[in-house]
Amino acid sequence: MAQDPMQHSVLIADDEAPARRELKRLLQEDSSLVLVGEAENGLDAYTKAMQLRPQIIFLDIQMPALTGVETAQMFLANQYHPLIVFVTAYDEFAVKAFELHAIDYILKPVHKQRFAMVLERIHEQLKEADPQEERSRLLRLVQSLKENSSVSWISLYQGDKIIPIRTDQIIYAEAFGRSCKVMTREGLSCTAYRMHELQAILSSVHFFLCHRSYLINLEYLESVELWVNSTYRLKMKYCDTLIPVSRNSTNELKRLLHLS
Structure with a gap:
């Protein structure tokens, strides 16, 4: 069945099942968002995203196989520019980087009010979709965060x-x-x-x-x-x-x- 053009596809990638369940519960409150897949690690997220091509990805920063940032870096390499919302436990360095480069993020545990704010921004960005701008912002973020990681x-x-x-x-x-x-x-x-x-x-x-x-x-x-x-x-x-x-x-x- 073809997707309703008023709806937007979403992939959730998090190695913690409770975190995925909470994100799914919150997503169900917005009828314009359709969950098309879940992933338990970075490599699984990359594989499923390249197959399903979701418009939005909720991407945990710390995952096995590939981190969220490394997974985003691989999307860049393949000219794929979804809207990415990073999900992370509090990390002062990462949060500052997200804010500096205007990248959406959610802190764990996920709070409904913050989630609603992020969804509002997502809807605004989808109306003004600019893949090249999204690519540029994500590339700058990767450059900032990779210095905090031993392997990319x-x-x-x-x-x-x-x-x-x-x-x-x-x-x-x-x-x-x-x-x-x-x-x-x-x-x-x-x-x-x-x-x-x-x-x-x-x-x-x-x-x-x-x-x-x-x-x-x-x-x-x-x-x-x-x-x-x-x-x-x-x-x-x-x-x-x-x-x-x-x-x-x-x-x-x-x-x-x-x-x-």
Whole structure:
């Protein structure tokens, strides 16, 4: 049966069954919202969301397999922009980040008054849907929160499969037109990210933009070779590609590696 155009599909993702039950109970009070699925962990949430394409996702921050932020990051990689409401136990850092980037959130235990306020904002946002603005706000949030997490994830394309990988498995990324390919020990795979987006997500001390077309993980750097015009080429572990260093990036490389 086709969905009523006046209704909006919702997915709930939380590893705590009581929390899911409470969210379901509150959702039932709004006839314009239709629950299409539930998920118990981040990977389950990602899989079901990509299949069901709900317009709204209530996404718990702390879940096994993938955190809520890592799951949202994977949505970004696949050009999927649902309205996300993060659900979290009180975390001062996270709450400040949500408020700074105008991302909706609900604190546990969920209170009816706060839930009603969030639903009101959701309805306003659905009327003025702007996927690119939603993407930009979510990307900025991911950048802020990932510094508070030891591991983050992105998704790669291998044939007709979407494979989530930890970012610390990335050896380097290479720009290809309007997207990037990523090298891991398993080989080269495609992503939906542009280079500047990938650079923002991987903006840790271990990743270095050595050239406008190459972003490397310094943890996998094997050797540095002198090249033309006083620049360098980089040999990475587990692959044969020699990666150029642009003249603009040479001084920064010297600083990072303490080269004379």
